[in-house]
Structures are given as structure tokens and as C-alpha cells.
Amino acid sequence: MTDTMTSALPFNDAIPGAVLETTPNGLVVAAEKLPELARHLRDQQGYDYLAMVTSVDWPQYLEVVYYLCGVAQPKPGLVLKVRLSDKANPVVPSVIDIWPGADFQEREVYDMMGIRFEGHPNLRRILLWEGFAGWPLRKDYRESYYEEDTKPLKSRHPDGSHLWAEDRVPWKDNVTYPVGVDPDLWVSPQVQYRRIMGVDQGGNGSSLNTERVLVNMGPQHPSTHGVFRMVLAIEGENVVGLEPEMGYLHRCHEKIGERNTYLMNIPFTDRLDYISSMSNNLGYVLAVEKLMGLQVPERADYIRVIMAEFTRIVSHFIAVGFLFNDLGAYFTPALYGVRERELILDLFEAASGSRMMCNYMRFGGVSADLPEGWIKRARETVWDRLPRVLGDFETLLSGNEIFLARAKGVGHLSAQDAVAYSMAGPMLRASGVPYDLRKAAPYSIYDRFDFDVCSRPEGDVWARFRVRMDEIYQSLRILKQALDGIPEGPILAGKKQYQMRVPAGEAYSRIEGPKGELGFFVVSDGKANPYRYHVRAPTFINLTSLEKMCIGHKIADSVVILGAIDIVLGEVDR
Amino acid sequence: MDYIRDFFINFAHSWTTWISGGLPGWAVTVVNFLLGGLILVMMPVIATLALTWMERKVIGRIQNRLGPNRVGPWGIFQAIADAVKMLIKEDIIPDRADRPVFNLAPILIFVGAAMLWAVIPFGRRMIGQDLNIGALYVVAIGSITTVAVLMAGWASNNKFALIGAFRVVAQLLSYEIPMVLSIGVVVLVVGSMRMGTIVESQWVPFCLVLPVAFITYVLAAIAETGRAPFDLLEADSEIVAGYFVEYSGLKFGWFYIAEYGNLMAVSAITTTLFLGGWRGPFAGAAPVLGPLYFIIKTVLVIFVLMWIRGTLPRFRIDQMLAFAWKVLVPAALVNLLWVAAALKLPVPQAVQYAVMLVGNLAILGVTLTLLGQSAKQHAKRHGLAGA
Numbered sequence: 001m002t003d004t005m006t007s008a009l010p011f012n013d014a015i016p017g018a019v020l021e022t023t024p025n026g027l028v029v030a031a032e033k034l035p036e037l038a039r040h041l042r043d044q045q046g047y048d049y050l051a052m053v054t055s056v057d058w059p060q061y062l063e064v065v066y067y068l069c070g071v072a073q074p075k076p077g078l079v080l081k082v083r084l085s086d087k088a089n090p091v092v093p094s095v096i097d098i099w100p101g102a103d104f105q106e107r108e109v110y111d112m113m114g115i116r117f118e119g120h121p122n123l124r125r126i127l128l129w130e131g132f133a134g135w136p137l138r139k140d141y142r143e144s145y146y147e148e149d150t151k152p153l154k155s156r157h158p159d160g161s162h163l164w165a166e167d168r169v170p171w172k173d174n175v176t177y178p179v180g181v182d183p184d185l186w187v188s189p190q191v192q193y194r195r196i197m198g199v200d201q202g203g204n205g206s207s208l209n210t211e212r213v214l215v216n217m218g219p220q221h222p223s224t225h226g227v228f229r230m231v232l233a234i235e236g237e238n239v240v241g242l243e244p245e246m247g248y249l250h251r252c253h254e255k256i257g258e259r260n261t262y263l264m265n266i267p268f269t270d271r272l273d274y275i276s277s278m279s280n281n282l283g284y285v286l287a288v289e290k291l292m293g294l295q296v297p298e299r300a301d302y303i304r305v306i307m308a309e310f311t312r313i314v315s316h317f318i319a320v321g322f323l324f325n326d327l328g329a330y331f332t333p334a335l336y337g338v339r340e341r342e343l344i345l346d347l348f349e350a351a352s353g354s355r356m357m358c359n360y361m362r363f364g365g366v367s368a369d370l371p372e373g374w375i376k377r378a379r380e381t382v383w384d385r386l387p388r389v390l391g392d393f394e395t396l397l398s399g400n401e402i403f404l405a406r407a408k409g410v411g412h413l414s415a416q417d418a419v420a421y422s423m424a425g426p427m428l429r430a431s432g433v434p435y436d437l438r439k440a441a442p443y444s445i446y447d448r449f450d451f452d453v454c455s456r457p458e459g460d461v462w463a464r465f466r467v468r469m470d471e472i473y474q475s476l477r478i479l480k481q482a483l484d485g486i487p488e489g490p491i492l493a494g495k496k497q498y499q500m501r502v503p504a505g506e507a508y509s510r511i512e513g514p515k516g517e518l519g520f521f522v523v524s525d526g527k528a529n530p531y532r533y534h535v536r537a538p539t540f541i542n543l544t545s546l547e548k549m550c551i552g553h554k555i556a557d558s559v560v561i562l563g564a565i566d567i568v569l570g571e572v573d574r
Numbered sequence: 575m576d577y578i579r580d581f582f583i584n585f586a587h588s589w590t591t592w593i594s595g596g597l598p599g600w601a602v603t604v605v606n607f608l609l610g611g612l613i614l615v616m617m618p619v620i621a622t623l624a625l626t627w628m629e630r631k632v633i634g635r636i637q638n639r640l641g642p643n644r645v646g647p648w649g650i651f652q653a654i655a656d657a658v659k660m661l662i663k664e665d666i667i668p669d670r671a672d673r674p675v676f677n678l679a680p681i682l683i684f685v686g687a688a689m690l691w692a693v694i695p696f697g698r699r700m701i702g703q704d705l706n707i708g709a710l711y712v713v714a715i716g717s718i719t720t721v722a723v724l725m726a727g728w729a730s731n732n733k734f735a736l737i738g739a740f741r742v743v744a745q746l747l748s749y750e751i752p753m754v755l756s757i758g759v760v761v762l763v764v765g766s767m768r769m770g771t772i773v774e775s776q777w778v779p780f781c782l783v784l785p786v787a788f789i790t791y792v793l794a795a796i797a798e799t800g801r802a803p804f805d806l807l808e809a810d811s812e813i814v815a816g817y818f819v820e821y822s823g824l825k826f827g828w829f830y831i832a833e834y835g836n837l838m839a840v841s842a843i844t845t846t847l848f849l850g851g852w853r854g855p856f857a858g859a860a861p862v863l864g865p866l867y868f869i870i871k872t873v874l875v876i877f878v879l880m881w882i883r884g885t886l887p888r889f890r891i892d893q894m895l896a897f898a899w900k901v902l903v904p905a906a907l908v909n910l911l912w913v914a915a916a917l918k919l920p921v922p923q924a925v926q927y928a929v930m931l932v933g934n935l936a937i938l939g940v941t942l943t944l945l946g947q948s949a950k951q952h953a954k955r956h957g958l959a960g961a
Binding site: 213215221222223234324325326327328329330331332335396403405406554555556557559 | 637638639733734737740803806812814883885886887888889891892893949
């Protein structure tokens with residue numbers, strides 16, 4: 001490499017030798033220079049938001065991928081890649097000091113790919129259990145019942161008839177254990193929560209002689225919204241430390257996604273955030289369409305926007321209702337929210353054939369046209385019913401004194417922290433950062449609609465409630481415009497097909513899902529199945545700031561703060 | 575006709591006369607006391623069966639649902655089905671639990687709930703034992719619950735149960751004080767602690783004369799029974815079920831019965847102290863109507879408590895203790911002072927009552943104004959918009 005070529009590389013003046021190469025899909029960075037470059041990018045270049053960290057197992061090297069963008073001053077994304085050719089002992093410096101939002105994402109990469117992040121204070125497995133052997137997302141990892149690298153599996157259809165693999169393969173026949181491991185002798189490793197117990201700091205630092213108690217909230221707990229566990233260190237009623245433990249619903253979505261064909265993954269995305277399957281469909285098809293370069297017919301675009309906004313309303317109704325459940329309102333607001341959800345699910349059912357697992361979007365369009373009379377029903381919902389119900393919600397909930405006393409000033413997160421922790425969606429906007437991907441980086445046809453970005457400066461639980469309520473009004477505005485403007489025409493580009501030709505390359509699509517930035521990172525090597533398929537789950541990353549928000553509050557508040565994040569475990573654990 | 579007019583009392587007389595025919599005097603007393611005790615002990619159980627069904631129906635309607643509707647007409651046998659389920663469940667005692675205490679707690683809590691019924695007047699002369707310290711007895715027995723709950727929480731060897739028990743002690747002790755102070759006001763006005771006398775001297779229900787005492791008592795009573803919005807001791811969304819999280823089967827059933835028994839007893843005491851008990855139109859001429867009025871009023875109070883449960887979120891422990899000590903206790907104290915002063919006025923009773931009412935309304939107004947102002951100041955201090 002000559003000197004002239006080196007100086008042409010970006011950021012070479014500031015950090016010499018940091019960027020090794022420019023590729024169409026991002027900058028290749030030297031591992032040891034990464035923290036220096038990251039600090040420069042954050043402080044001087046305005047890349048204050050780490051959108052995603054993931055990794056790809058290429059034949060020659062492991063690659064860690066960082067997606068950066070600017071939130072304070074919106075900037076187009078920048079992709080950094082670190083290539084590690086030592087597959088036996090891959091080490092990268094951690095960027096957790098620069099972007100605290102990298103915390104869980106780096107742990108996930110370590111968990112799935114075995115890449116160690118030097119300087120990470122709590123590098124443990126996050127989705128899998130302590131003691132799990134192997135790195136599942138490596139290409140050489142073979143799960144139980146492994147047959148082939150990719151689906152459709154030939155064994156399922158011998159001579160054209162159908163046979164389940166589980167019937168054919170006796171249990172455990174191809175479950176392999178590492179050398180020297182006897183599952184009967186295995187003892188679960190003890191996880192020592194030294195950090196939150198204050199052991200490392202030498203006691204609780206107060207002259208009052210109190211004792212810290214660890215309380216496991218979950219995985220079987222009524223207000224963790226599923227199988228989520230918060231390890232709380234408490235002194236009396238006060239929370240002094242918190243550590244989220246997740247992965248109870250982990251099914252290695254991404255590994256299964258690599259085995260599936262591109263089309264098979266669409267219904268699979270329904271199972272991520274099962275409250276808002278339409279949005280998940282949309283995010284995934286947009287990513288693959290980016291790779292394929294498909295143009296979507298206008299009618300299909302309108303239908304997608306209508307479905308996505310209805311999904312946002314459903315998700316926010318559930319979020320607001322169950323937030324009150326966490327506050328102890330005994331299911332009443334939750335059931336009022338669920339009632340509206342059911343009526344919207346009727347619309348989904350009429351269009352897609354399913355209420356929750358819609359499986360509606362396709363590459364280049366949607367799977368079926370809207371049935372007769374659908375628009376009329378949708379108009380009644382949007383113009384008459386939902387505004388009336390929202391009025392009820394406002395009168396019954398928004399002014400409740402107990403709610404205000406419980407929600408205001410609780411779980412505060414400043415704008416700087418929210419950006420640093422890679423918060424997304426209503427969580428980010430409730431901290432006073434008016435960042436909405438529908439405006440900041442419009443996708444589909446969102447640039448055609450007139451709506452406002454809802455934001456609140458308070459950064460507490462009340463602001464998160466308020467932002468969600470306001471977003472329902474804005475969704476209704478978009479729905480009105482979309483239902484008025486929907487044209488006639490085809491709903492799918494080309495004709496329906498089972499097997500897609502997806503050219504080699506990689507694509508990251510970001511959409512503003514109901515719970516935040518929902519990203520799908522798809523790498524194709526030109527074959528029928530994705531080479532790498534990663535989901536940037538907004539609620540998983542939003543949980544990073546849970547400890548920061550909870551410390552100093554009461555036990556009761558930690559439940560409410562968790563409720564205001566609005567997690568769905570299908571997405572957190574993937 | 576005369577027999578029907580005061581049916582319950584006359585029936586009791588006939589019964590006593592009938593068994594006196596074959597038994598000595600002391601045996602009649604023993605039989606009658608055992609029978610009366612049995613009826614009173616059954617009250618919490620009856621309350622549970624009736625109130626669980628009622629609560630599920632009421633909250634169902636509040637939540638746009640039908641409530642139970644499968645077991646029997648309108649689901650009225652749902653409570654029976656639940657009871658049977660509870661009876662046949664496995665009784666689990668956690669490892670390293672403090673067994674004697676663990677087993678004693680459900681019994682003790684039930685005893686507390688059952689004993690309250692001894693002094694509740696269902697009608698004129700229809701009272702288990704018209705103690706001359708009836709009101710004091712109610713407060714004293716009510717405190718047994720605290721001990722039982724603390725025993726349950728400690729013995730379960732469970733952190734959630736322990737947190738629940740801590741909360742119980744803080745909460746019940748704090749709310750005992752405004753409760754006693756508001757009962758004290760009634761006792762002061764009546765001049766007797768005898769529950770029968772308290773009812774008989776209410777020619778106008780005390781809730782209309784002493785609204786502050788009434789509201790304070792109801793709030794404290796909700797807290798004492800641990801119901802929403804003060805259900806922190808068993809906050810299901812925070813500490814799962816609090817002190818009885820480790821109980822199952824019949825032992826859990828005792829807690830359940832005690833909870834509903836307490837709910838009904840507290841409503842009955844509210845009725846007795848503030849709503850005129852069994853008094854009502856024609857109750858003087860036909861005492862048989864007394865228990866009917868009493869039950870209607872009690873169910874009305876219970877309905878309001880259920881309504882609150884179905885619609886309000888829960889307080890946090892610090893807010894709730896602050897509410898007791900900074901709002902309820904001062905208001906109740908000022909009220910007590912005012913009533914004591916008003917009783918010394920040399921005017922007819924009706925005028926005294928009017929003076930009390932005026933004072934009460936003033937206290938209510940001042941309290942609410944101060945509350946609103948402090949909320950505004952709090953919001954300003956924390957730089958919060960709105961409020």
C-alpha cells in the first residue's frame with residue numbers, strides 16, 4: 001500500500017492508521033485503534049449514537065460490525081468493521097466507555113460468536129446460560145437435531161411425503177457434548193453479583209449499618225412482562241443495584257434465520273415482538289428489498305404504512321394499559337387497551353388471515369390485497385372509534401393523582417444519557433431527543449405524510465406515557481392521510497415466488513417500530529439462505545439503561561420503570 | 575304479626591324457652607353461647623363466599639367483562655368451586671421455614687378476623703356481646719392482624735414475604751393512629767364505647783355530622799385491610815403476594831378468608847360508626863328490618879371499596895406513609911379538638927352537630943387546599959411541567 005493511498009483513507013489525518021480499507025459496506029478498522037477512532041468520531045465528527053453492534057463469521061476472519069449515526073445533528077450512518085483473523089482467540093477493545101449502549105450488544109456478540117471485548121466490566125453470557133459450550137452463531141456450530149446447513153431439509157420430504165425429524169431421529173442421537181463433559185455431573189456455575197452487591201466497593205459506604213439483600217424479580221414474576229429476571233440489590237425498600245438477566249425465551253432466532261430461506265424468515269419475524277408483527281415484517285422485507293433492489297408498487301406501500309401505524313397504536317395501547325397494571329390498577333386500563341387492540345386485530349385478520357402472527361408482507365409488496373369493505377371498516381375505526389376511546393383514556397388515566405405522583409420524576413434519564421445508552425423510540429423521545437426514523441431517515445413512503453415527532457423534555461415515566469399517548473394521535477393522522485390517499489393497483493412487484501434470488505451483499509434497514517429502532521441486518525452470499533441475519537431488537541438495547549434509571553428509587557418504582565420501557569420478551573431474548 | 579315484626583329476637587326467645595324445657599340453666603347458657611359463637615365464626619367464611627363472587631362480578635363489569643358465568647346461574651357457585659379447589663390443593667411448607675410460626679400465622683389471622691364480629695350490632699339487641707368497651711375492642715382485635723402477618727412474612731423464609739411483612743408493620747401501625755383518632759371522635763360525641771349505644775344515638779348518621787372522621791376512618795380502614803390503593807403489603811405487581819406468597823392450599827385459604835372477613839367486618843364497623851348501623855325508615859316499629867338495612871349499608875360500603883380497587887393505581891410506600899402522618903393524623907387531631915370543644919358549648923345537640931359539621935367542612939377544605947399546593951410546589955421543585 002503506497003503513501004498516497006493511505007492518506008486518501010478517511011479519518012487518516014486525525015487517527016493515522018486507524019482505517020485500513022474502505023469497502024462499499026463500511027470502513028475496515030484496525031482493532032487496536034478502534035477506541036481512539038471511536039472517541040474521535042463521537043467527539044469531533046458527531047457520531048454520538050451507536051445504533052448496532054453485531055458480528056459475522058466469514059471463512060477467513062470474524063468481523064465485528066458497528067453502525068454509527070448522529071442524533072444531535074442527524075448524520076447518515078457510518079459502518080465500522082473490525083476483522084479478526086485469529087478465530088481461536090478473537091479480542092476487540094470494548095467501546096463501552098465511549099458508548100455505554102454497547103454493553104448488552106457486546107455481551108451478545110461474545111455470547112454468540114465468542115469474541116471477547118477487552119475492558120468490558122461484565123463480560124458474561126447474556127442470552128445463553130453460564131456453562132453453555134460453544135459459540136452458536138459460528139458457522140461450524142451444529143445444534144441438536146442438526147441435519148443440514150440450510151432448509152428446506154431433504155429428510156422432511158422423502159418421496160414427497162412428510163416426516164418430522166423428531167420422529168425419525170431418536171432423542172439425543174445427535175446431541176453431542178464436548179469432550180470431558182457429562183451432563184449428569186454438571187453443576188450450574190454460580191454467578192456472583194459482586195458488582196451490585198457492593199462487594200467490590202467495600203460495603204455500602206454509609207455509616208448506617210444496613211445489609212444489602214438480593215431479590216430475584218422473575219423469571220416467574222407477574223410484572224416482568226414475561227420471563228425476565230431483574231436481580232435487585234436492595235437496602236430496605238431502596239434499590240441500590242440492579243442486574244437484568246435474560247435469555248429464558250432464547251431460541252437463537254438468528255441461527256434459525258440463517259438456516260431458513262429468505263421467504264421462510266417472514267413468518268419467523270412475527271415471533272419477535274409478538275405484539276407488533278406487522279412492523280417486524282416490514283423491517284425485514286425492507287432489508288431484503290434493499291439487497292434485491294426491488295421497487296414496491298404504490299398501493300402496497302400504502303397498505304404497509306397503514307398496517308405499521310395500526311400496529312403502533314396496538315402496541316402503545318398495550319404499553320399504556322400494562323404500565324398501569326404495574327402501578328397496581330388491577331387490569332382495568334390494560335383491559336380497556338386490549339379491547340381496542342382486539343378491534344384492530346379484527347382488521348389484521350381480515351387482511352392477512354391471522355390476528356397476531358400476520359405474516360403479511362412479502363418482498364416487493366404484500367401477500368394479499370385488502371378485502372371488500374376493509375377500507376370502510378378501517379375508516380370507522382380511525383375517524384370515530386379510536387378518537388373517542390383516546391378521549392376516555394385521557395379523562396380516566398392522564399389526570400389521575402396517584403398516577404402523577406407515582407410517575408413524575410421517576411426513572412429519570414437525561415437526553416445525553418439516552419443517546420449514550422442507545423435508547424430508541426418512545427424512550428429516547430421522552431428524554432427530550434426528538435429523533436424519529438420516520439422523519440430522520442424516511443423509509444417506505446413516510447416522507448409523503450404530514451405528522452409531528454412527539455417528544456417530552458422530562459425524561460421520566462410520565463413522559464414515556466405521554467409520548468406514547470401523543471404518538472397514537474400522530475398515528476391516527478398518518479392513517480387518515482393514508483386511507484384517503486390509497487390508490488388502486490397491483491400489490492406485488494413481479495409474480496409470487498417461493499425462491500428469491502438475492503444478490504450477494506449486505507444491508508441494514510432501520511424502521512421506527514412501535515418500541516424503537518427496529519433494525520434488520522442481512523448478509524447474502526448469493527445463495528437461497530441468508531449468510532447472516534441479525535435483528536437489532538429495540539427493547540433489548542433499551543434495557544441497557546434499566547440499572548441507571550432504577551438506582552435510588554424504591555422497589556415499586558423499579559417495576560414501573562421496567563413497565564415504561566415496554567419490553568416484549570420475544571424480542572429481547574430472540 | 576308481632577312475632578314477625580321482631581322476628582330474630584322473638585325466634586331466639588322461643589328457642590331459649592324450648593331448650594330450657596329439658597336442660598338446666600347453665601347448660602342453656604353454654605348451648606346458646608356455642609351457637610352464637612358458631613354463627614359469628616362462620617361470618618368470615620360466608621363473607622368470603624359471597625364477596626369473592628361479588629368482587630369478581632363488580633370488577634368484571636368495571637373492566638368491560640362479564641365476570642364468572644359458568645358455574646351455576648350468573649356464576650354464583652364460582653366461589654364454591656374455588657373453595658373446593660383450594661381444599662384439594664397440596665399444602666407446601668417451604669424448606670427452612672419456621673414451621674410452628676408458619677403454621678400458627680393463618681390460624682391467628684383468622685381468629686382476628688372472626689373475633690371482630692362479636693361486637694357488631696346487626697340489629698337492635700342483635701349483637702354477639704355488647705361490650706361496654708366495644709370500640710376499643712375493635713381496635714385491639716384489629717391489631718392482631720399485624721402480628722399474624724408479621725409471623726407469616728418472617729416464617730416463610732422468603733424475601734418477598736419479608737418485604738411484605740416490613741411494609742405491613744409500617745403501614746398498619748401508621749394507619750392505626752388516624753383510625754383510632756376518628757373512632758375517638760365518634761366515642762366522644764356518643765359518650766360511650768358500646769357499639770349498641772353508638773348506633774342508637776345516631777338519629778342523624780355521623781357521616782353527615784363528622785365527614786372528616788368518616789373519610790379518615792374509611793381511608794385508614796382500607797389501609798388496615800390492605801386493599802387498593804393501599805395494597806402494598808400484598809402488591810401483586812411488585813412483591814408478588816407479599817406475606818402469604820409461600821402459603822398454599824387451605825392455609826392460603828385462611829388468609830383469603832381473613833382478608834374478605836376483614837373487608838366485611840371493616841365495612842360493618844363503618845356502617846355502625848358512621849352510617850347509622852341498623853337504623854332506617856320503620857326500623858323502630860319493625861326491628862326485623864334492622865338487619866336488612868345493616869346488610870344493605872354494609873354491601874354499599876363494600877361496593878365502594880371494590881370500585882376503588884378496580885379503578886385506582888397503587889401508592890408507593892413512602893407516599894403512603896407520608897399521607898398517613900402528614901395528612902390524616904393532623905386532620906384527625908384537629909377534628910378531635912374541634913369536636914371536644916363543640917361538645918362543651920351550652921347549646922342543644924342539633925346546634926352542636928351543626929357546629930361540628932361546619933368545623934369538619936373547614937378542616938376538609940384546608941386539607942385539600944394544602945395538598946394541592948404542596949403538589950404544585952413539589953412539581954415546581956423538581957422542574958416538572960404540568961401538575
